[in-house]
Amino acid sequence: MWKDFKEFAFKGNIFDLAIGVVIGAAFGTIVSSLVENIMTPLIGILLGGLNFSELSYTIGDAVIKYGLFIQSIIDFLIVAGSIFVFLRVLMKLKMKPEEAVEEEPEEKPLDIKEELLTEIRDLLKSER
Numbered sequence: 001m002w003k004d005f006k007e008f009a010f011k012g013n014i015f016d017l018a019i020g021v022v023i024g025a026a027f028g029t030i031v032s033s034l035v036e037n038i039m040t041p042l043i044g045i046l047l048g049g050l051n052f053s054e055l056s057y058t059i060g061d062a063v064i065k066y067g068l069f070i071q072s073i074i075d076f077l078i079v080a081g082s083i084f085v086f087l088r089v090l091m092k093l094k095m096k097p098e099e100a101v102e103e104e105p106e107e108k109p110l111d112i113k114e115e116l117l118t119e120i121r122d123l124l125k126s127e128r
Contacts, residue, residue, distance in 0.1 A: 027083075035078045043074070 044051060052074065055067025 027086075028079075031079050031082050032075075034082060035075050039078050040071075040075070 052067040052070040053065075055065070055070065057064045057066060
C-alpha cells in the first residue's frame with residue numbers, strides 16, 4: 001500500500017495540481033481584496049452610497065439579512081469578471097508557435113506528350 005501511495009503522490013500531475021491550487025488561492029486572495037477594498041466602494045459611490053450588506057428583514061426574533069446575500073452575488077460577479085479578464089489577457093500574452101508556411105511547388109511546363117496524357121486521363125475520369 002505504501003508503494004502505491006508513493007507512486008500516486010509523486011506523479012508529475014499531482015505536483016502540477018498542488019502548484020495550481022496554491023497559486024489559485026493566492027490569486028483568489030488578491031481578487032477578493034480588489035473586490036472588497038476597491039471595487040465595492042467604487043460601486044457604492046456610483047450607486048449613491050447604497051450599501052446592500054445592511055439590508056435586512058425581521059420576522060419575530062429572526063433577522064433575515066438578504067442584503068448580505070445580494071452583496072455576495074455582486075462580489076461573485078466582480079470576481080468572476082476579474083478572473084475572466086485576467087485569463088483573456090494571459091491567453092493573449094501566451095506566445096503562439098509560428099506556423100510553417102507551406103510553399104506550393106511550382107508547376108513546370110508540360111511537354112506535348114504529358115499534356116495529351118493529362119487530357120486523356122481527365123476525359124476518362126469524366127466518363128466514369
